[in-house]
Amino acid sequence: MTKLHRALLVPAVAGTVLAGLAPVATADPPPLNSTGIPDRYANQALNWHVCAGDELPSPPPAGAEGMECATYLTPRDWSRVDDRIDLTIAVSRLKATGAEATASVLTNPGGPGAPGRLFPARLRNQAKLRASQEVIGIDPRGTGKSTNLTCGGAVGTGSSLDPRNRDRANLDLILDATKYAAESCQLKSGELGPLVTTDQTVHDLDLLRVLLKRDKVNWVGYSAGTWLGAHYAQAFPDRTGRFVLDSNTEFTTTWEKSFASQPLGFERRWRQDFLPWLAKYDSRYHFGATGEAARQTYEEVRYALSKNPAAVGDTTISANQLDSYIASQLYAKGNFPALADYLTNVRTLTKGGATADQKAAATQKVKGAKSAPEITGPQPLRVPGDYADAYDASFWTIPCSEGAWAGSRESAIEESQEFIDRQLPLLGAGWLIQPCLFWKHQPAPLPVLDGKGVPPVLMVQSAHDPATPIEGAERAHRAFAGSRMITVTKEGDHGIYAGGNAAVDKVVEDYLVDGKVPEDQSIPGLPLPVPPEPKN
Numbered sequence: 001m002t003k004l005h006r007a008l009l010v011p012a013v014a015g016t017v018l019a020g021l022a023p024v025a026t027a028d029p030p031p032l033n034s035t036g037i038p039d040r041y042a043n044q045a046l047n048w049h050v051c052a053g054d055e056l057p058s059p060p061p062a063g064a065e066g067m068e069c070a071t072y073l074t075p076r077d078w079s080r081v082d083d084r085i086d087l088t089i090a091v092s093r094l095k096a097t098g099a100e101a102t103a104s105v106l107t108n109p110g111g112p113g114a115p116g117r118l119f120p121a122r123l124r125n126q127a128k129l130r131a132s133q134e135v136i137g138i139d140p141r142g143t144g145k146s147t148n149l150t151c152g153g154a155v156g157t158g159s160s161l162d163p164r165n166r167d168r169a170n171l172d173l174i175l176d177a178t179k180y181a182a183e184s185c186q187l188k189s190g191e192l193g194p195l196v197t198t199d200q201t202v203h204d205l206d207l208l209r210v211l212l213k214r215d216k217v218n219w220v221g222y223s224a225g226t227w228l229g230a231h232y233a234q235a236f237p238d239r240t241g242r243f244v245l246d247s248n249t250e251f252t253t254t255w256e257k258s259f260a261s262q263p264l265g266f267e268r269r270w271r272q273d274f275l276p277w278l279a280k281y282d283s284r285y286h287f288g289a290t291g292e293a294a295r296q297t298y299e300e301v302r303y304a305l306s307k308n309p310a311a312v313g314d315t316t317i318s319a320n321q322l323d324s325y326i327a328s329q330l331y332a333k334g335n336f337p338a339l340a341d342y343l344t345n346v347r348t349l350t351k352g353g354a355t356a357d358q359k360a361a362a363t364q365k366v367k368g369a370k371s372a373p374e375i376t377g378p379q380p381l382r383v384p385g386d387y388a389d390a391y392d393a394s395f396w397t398i399p400c401s402e403g404a405w406a407g408s409r410e411s412a413i414e415e416s417q418e419f420i421d422r423q424l425p426l427l428g429a430g431w432l433i434q435p436c437l438f439w440k441h442q443p444a445p446l447p448v449l450d451g452k453g454v455p456p457v458l459m460v461q462s463a464h465d466p467a468t469p470i471e472g473a474e475r476a477h478r479a480f481a482g483s484r485m486i487t488v489t490k491e492g493d494h495g496i497y498a499g500g501n502a503a504v505d506k507v508v509e510d511y512l513v514d515g516k517v518p519e520d521q522s523i524p525g526l527p528l529p530v531p532p533e534p535k536n
Contacts (some may be wrong), residue, residue, distance in 0.1 A: 030238060033210050038081055042210050046070040051092060055145060056118050063124035068093050069117070072211055074141070077195050078203040087192075089204055090145035092137040094120045094130065101134040103241065104212045105512065106205065108138065110223025110247075113196070113394025115144030123220065123498050128509045133218065140228075141204055142196040142394035149196055149393035154184035156392075160318040162306050163416065163430040174432060175409050182438035185396055196397050197444070202232045209239060216241035218512060222495045223468055226459070227251040227258075230480065233454045234447060242512050243457040245483075247465055247494045250472030252449045252479040255399035256406070256436070258472055263419045263428035265469030269330045269492045270426055271295065273464055277528050278340050284531060285340050287347075298343065304350035312366050317346060323426055325369070330466045331494040337531045342369050400436035403446040407437050451481035456517045459485040460504060462525060464492030484518055491525020501526055 033042045051060070051069040060067045070093075073086040095101065109119045120135040129135070139146040158177025161170060186193060205228075209217045218241040221229035226245035230252075233240040245251075250258040275291035275298075288294035302319045309316035317325075329339040348354050348362035407415070412432040419428020436443075451457070457480070461473040470487070477485045486507055488496055497508045503523045510516040 030215075032213065032215065034238075035206060035236075037207055037210060038075075040084075041073065041075065041081075041207055044072050044211055046072060046091070046211050048093065055090070056092075057115070057144075058118065060118065060121050061124070064094055064121040066095070067118075067120065068095065071145075072208070074204045074207055076192065078200055087141050087147040088145075089141060089147075089208070090117055090139040091208065092117045092120055094124060094135040096130055096132055096134050097127070098131040101132065103133045103218055104136050104209075104214050105129065105133045105218040105220055106136045106138065106208070108140075108219075108221040108225030108228055110221070110225045111140075111143075111391065111395055112198070112224035112227065112398040113140060113143050113391055114224070115139040115146075115391060117144055126498055126505070126509065128513055132513060136208070136212070138205070138208070140196075140201050140394070142192075142397065143390045147192070148390040149185075149189045149193060149397060150389050151181060151185040151393045151396070152188040153389055154181040154188075155389070155396070157181050159324075160309070160316075160320060162319045163432060164319070164420070164425060165306070166417070171413055171432060174430075175412065178433050178435055179438045182396070182400075182435040183440075185393055185435070186440060189393055189397060193393075193397050194401060194441070196394055197401050198228060198231050198398060199235075199444075201228060202235050205232055206236055206239060215239070219243040220246065220497065220512070222246045222497075224249055226468075226476075230449055230457070230476075231447070233457060234449050234451070237454045240455050240457075242455075242515065244460065244497060244508055244512055245457055246460040246497050247468045248459050248461055248473035248476055249468050250476045252476045253472075254403035254405075254446060256403065259399075261469040261472050262467060263422075263424040263426070263431060264471075265464075266327055266330060266427045266466040267424040268469075269464050269466035270326065273333070273492045273528070274330060274336060274339065277336055278343075281340070281531055284534070285344050287340070287343065297347070301343070301347045301350050305346075308350075310346060310349040310366075312349070312363055317349075317366070320430070322346060323430075327427060327466070330492075332499075333493055333526070333528050336529055338369065340531065342366065396435050400439040401441075401443055403443055405434075405436040405439070405443060407434065409437070412437060450479060451483055454480075454482060456482040456484055458508065458511050458518065459483055460488065460496050460508065461485060462488040462491040462493055462496055465494050466492065467494050485520050486518070487520075487522045488525045489522050493525070 048068045048070045051067050055069045071088050071090050074089050075081045076085040076087050077083060107116060107119050109116045117137045117139045120137040123129060123135050141147060142149040157180055158174055161174050163174060216239050219229045226248040229243050229245055233243055271291060275294045278285055278287050278294045279290050282289045287297045302322055305317060305322055306319040309318045326339065329335040345362040345365045348358055412434050416429055416431040419431050459473060459477055461470055463470055477483050486504060488504060493499060496504050498505065507518050511518060
C-alpha cells in the first residue's frame with residue numbers, strides 16, 4: 001500500500017471548468033446542450049444492445065442479466081475540441097423495471113479510474129430505485145473497454161521489497177522501483193496520459209448526460225467516485241440532480257492530503273475491528289485470545305516471512321505481500337472469515353513443526369485466496385495487483401496530474417518512518433512509495449470545491465472506513481455547503497449503500513428517488529460475521 005496505492009497520473013487541465021464550457025445558470029431550465037458541446041458529439045445516438053460476453057469483465061449476476069452496453073465518442077481534449085481527435089467511452093445500463101425511466105443515475109466504483117461498466121449490478125436489487133430510474137455504468141477514459149492507458153506493466157516493480165527493512169540500501173531500491181514505474185507510466189501513456197484527469201472525465205459525463213437526454217443526472221459514487229461526483233456537481237450545478245457520495249475521499253482538498261489519513265484508517269480497522277474479532281474466535285483460529293495477542297502472532301508470522309518468504313506453488317509470499325493482502329480484505333467485514341483462514345494457513349507455512357501434509361493443504365488454500373473485492377463492489381483507493389494495467393495507469397495518472405504534490409526521496413522516507421513511529425505500520429511503512437514525486441510536470445491546479453450553488457448532496461460514511469477515513473469525510477462535509485451526512489456507527493465497511501443496511505438504504509432512496517433531503521444523522525451498522533462451520 002502506498003500513498004497513492006499503485007497507479008498512474010498525468011498533467012492536464014485538471015479539475016477546472018474549461019474555457020467556453022462553463023455552465024450557464026438561468027431562471028428557466030437551460031437547453032439540453034448549454035455548454036457548447038459540438039454537434040458531432042452531442043448528436044450521437046447510444047447504440048444500446050444486450051452486452052456481449054467480451055464487453056464485460058465477467059457475466060452479470062442474477063438480477064442483472066439483461067444489462068445493455070453502448071459506446072460513444074468524446075474529444076480527447078475538451079480544451080481542443082476542434083482537433084477532432086476522439087476517444088471511445090464504454091457505458092452500460094440496467095433499465096428501469098417499471099415504465100419508461102424518468103431519471104438516470106450514473107454510478108462510479110472509485111479508484112480513481114476504476115472501470116465501472118459492470119458496476120450497475122451492485123444496485124440490481126434496489127427495487128425502489130430501479131422502479132423509476134435506469135442505472136448507468138461507465139468505464140472512464142483510460143480504463144476498461146474505453147480508450148486505455150498503460151504503464152507497460154511497470155506498476156508493482158519492487159513489490160516484494162519489505163519497507164519495514166529500514167536499511168538505506170533497501171529503501172533506495174524501493175524508491176528506484178517507484179521512480180522506474182512512474183517514468184514508465186508517463187512514457188507508455190504518451191499524449192493521452194496528461195488528458196486522463198477528473199476535469200476531462202467530468203466533461204465526458206456531461207456529454208453522456210446530453211446523450212441520455214437528461215436535463216439533470218443523479219449520481220451514486222463510492223470512494224474516489226465521491227471525488228468525481230463532487231467535481232461534476234461543482235462544475236455543473238444546474239445539471240446536478242440527487243448525488244449520493246458513499247465512503248468519501250476528502251474531495252475538498254488535494255489528492256495528497258486526501259490519501260494522507262489512510263495509514264490511520266487501515267490500522268484502526270485492523271487493530272480495533274479485525275484483530276478483536278479474530279481473538280473472539282480463538283478456539284477456531286488459535287491466533288491469540290486478545291486482539292493484542294493476535295497481533296503479536298501476526299508479527300511473528302510476518303517476521304518469519306521477512307527472513308524466508310513462503311513458497312506457494314511457483315511463487316512466494318513475502319512480508320510486504322502479506323500486509324497488502326491483509327489491507328485488501330479490510331474493506332468489508334464479510335471478508336473477515338476468509339482473512340482469518342488465510343492468516344492461519346500462512347502461519348502453517350512458516351511453522352517449523354508443521355507436517356508436509358499440513359503445509360501442502362495450507363499451500364492449496366493460500367493459492368486459492370482472492371486478494372481483490374468483486375467487481376460489483378466498491379473499489380478501494382489502492383491498486384490491487386491483479387487488476388488490468390489500464391486501471392493501474394489511471395490510478396496513478398489522475399492524482400499525480402492534479403493539485404500540488406510536495407516532497408522528495410528524503411521526505412518520503414521520513415514520512416514513512418513517522419507512521420511507523422506512530423504505530424501505523426500496516427500501510428505506513430510503505431508510505432515512501434509515492435509515484436507523484438517522480439512525475440515530470442507541473443500538476444494542474446484543482447478548482448475550489450465549496451459546494452456553493454450546488455444542490456444538497458448526501459454523504460454516507462462508516463465510522464471505521466479504512467480507505468477513506470471518517471476524519472477526511474467530516475472535513476469535506478463541513479467544507480461543502482449544503483451537504484448532508486449519514487454516519488454509520490460501529491461499522492467499517494467501505495461502501496454502505498446497497499450493501500445490506502436497510503436503514504441506510506431507506507434514507508438514501510428517500511433522497512435519491514423522492515427528493516427528501518435528510519438532516520445529518522447517525523445510523524447503526526451491521527454486526528460482524530460469525531465464521532461459517534469448517535468444512536470436513
